[in-house]
Amino acid sequence: MVGVKSADLAPTVAVKVFSAGAAGCVADLVTFPLDTAKVRLQIQGESKPPSGGQRAKYRGVFGTISTMVKTEGPRSLYSGLVAGLQRQMCFASVRVGLYDTMKQFYTGGSDNAGIGARLLAGSTTGGMAVAFAQPTDVVKVRFQAQIRLPESGSVKRYNSTIDAYKIIARDEGFKGLWKGCLPNITRNAIVNCSELVTYDIIKEQILKSNLMTDNMPCHFMAAFAAGFCTTIVASPVDVVKTRFMNSRPGQYSGALNCAFTMLINEGPTAFYKGFIPSFLRLGSWNIVMFVSFEQIKRAVMRCQQSWDSPL
Template sequence: MVGLKPSDVPPPLGVKMASAAAAACVADIVTFPLDTAKVRLQIQGEKQAVGGIRYRGVFGTISTMVRTEGPKSLYNGLVAGLQRQVCFASIRIGLYDSVKNFYSGGKDSKRLNVLVRILAGCTTGAMAVSVAQPTDVVKVRFQAQMNLNGSARRYSGTMQAYRHIFLNEGMRGLWKGMLPNITRNALVNCTELVTYDLIKEAILRHKLMSDNLPCHFVSAFGAGFVTTVVASPVDVVKTRYMNSPLGQYKSAMNCAWTMMTKEGPTAFYKGFMPSFLRLGSWNVVMFVSFEQIKRAMMITKKRIEATN
C-alpha cells in the first residue's frame, strides 16, 4: 500500500471542496512555468504581444523568458492563479460528485451512464468559471506581459490589475472572454473528471491496481492527454481574446475567425506541447494530492470526533 488508505465513509462536501482547492494550488505552483510558456506560445501570432521575440518550443520559451526577463517571469500571475484555483477547483472538482449524484437520482456512481458524468462535469465547470472568471483574466494578462529591461509593465500588482481593468474596461472587462472560457472549462472539466473516473474505475474493476497512488497516477495522466486534445483549440481562442486590447476583436468568434483566416487551422493548436506537459503534470499532481489530502482530512476528522 502506497500512501494513505481510502476512507470507509464518503467524505462530506466541505472536505471535498477544501481538498480540491488545496490540491489545485499545489499543482499550480509545481506547473505554473509550463502554463506561462503555453500562454506565450498561444499569443505568438500577435506581434504587439511578444515584442518581436520569437518563442520556439516549450523549453525554448522558458529559456528565452529566463534569459530576457529573469526567472521570476515564469511565475507572473501566480497570485491570481492561486486565487483562481481556490474559487475554481473547489467548485468544479469539489461539487462534481454531488452534482453527479443529483443528476443520477442517487444511483450507484460506479454504474452511472457516461452522459450523466459528462453533464455533471459540464455543469460544475460552467459554475466555477462564472465565479472565477476575473481571476483568470488577470492571470492570463500577467502571464502575457513582458518584463524587458526599461519597458513599462502593464500591471504592477494583482489588486492593481483588478482595479485597472474595472476602471478602464468596466465590469465587462473582468468577465471578458467568459463565453469561450465557459466552453473551454466545461470541456476541460467534463473530459478531465469523466476520463479520470472511467480509467480509475476500469483499473479497479479489472483489479489491475489497488485504489492508491499508482492507480491515481495512471488515471490522471490519461485524463491530462485526452483533455489537452479536446480543449486546446478553445483554450487558444480564450487566451488570445482575454489578452487582446479593447476593440481588437469584436467577439470570441471573431477572434477564432481571425486566427483561422490569418494563421490557418494549426493556430488552434499553438502551444499544444506545453499544454499537454502542463495538463498532464497538473492532473497527476492535482489528483494524487487531492486523493491524499482528502484521505488525510478524513483521518483528522475521525480523530477529532473520537476525542470529543
C-alpha cells in the same frame, strides 16, 4: 470520485471542496512555468508587423522558458501566480469538489452513474466554476502575457494583482473582468468533461479489473490519461480564450471573431499553438492535482475521524 473504501467514512461536500481547492493550488505551484510558456506560445503571432518575416521569439516549451529566463529573469515564469492561486481556490474547489455531488444529482442519488450523467456533471461544474473564477483567470492570463524587460525601461501593463483588478475595472468596465467568459465556459465544460469523466472512468475500470489498488499508482495512471485526452479536445478553445482575454479593447469584436481572425491570418494550426506545453502542463497538472486531491481528502478524513473518536 470512485474507489472510496467501505471502511472509510464518505467525505463530505465541504471536505471535497476544500481538498480540491488545496490540490489545485499545489498543482499550480508545481506547473505554473509550463502554463506561462503555453500562454506565451499561444499569443505569439497575433500582432504581426506589416513587413512580415519576423522570426518567432519563442520556440518550444523549454525554449520559451529559457528565453524568458534570459530576457526577463526567473520571476517571469511565475508572473500571475497570485491570481492563479486565487483562481484555483475559486475554480478547482467548485469544478472538482462538486463533481460527485452533481453526478448524484443527475442520477437521483444513485452511485451507478452512466456516461451521460458524468458528462452532465462535468459540464455543469465546469460552467459553475467559471462564474466564480473568471476575473482571476483574466488577471492571470494578462500577467503571464506581460513581458518583463527591466533594462528597456518600458512601462508594465500592471504592477500587482490588485492593481490589475482595479485597472481592468476602471478602463474596461465590469465586462472587462469577465472578458472571454463565454469561450471560457465552453472551454471548461469541455475540459471538465474530458478531465473528470476520463479520470473517473479509467480509475473505476482499473479498480474493477483489479489491476491496481485504490492508491497513488492508480491515481497517477488515471490522471495522466485524463491530461492527454483533455489537451487534444480543449486546445483550440483554450487558444481562443487566451488570445481574447489578453486582447486590447476593440481588438476583437468577440470570441468567434478572434477565432476567425486566427484562422484567416495564421491558419488552422494556430488553434494548436502551444500544444506540447499544454500537454506537459495539463498532464503534469492532472497528475499533481488528482494525486494531491486524493491524499489531502484522505488526510482530512483521517483528521476528522481522529477528532471525532473518543479518547
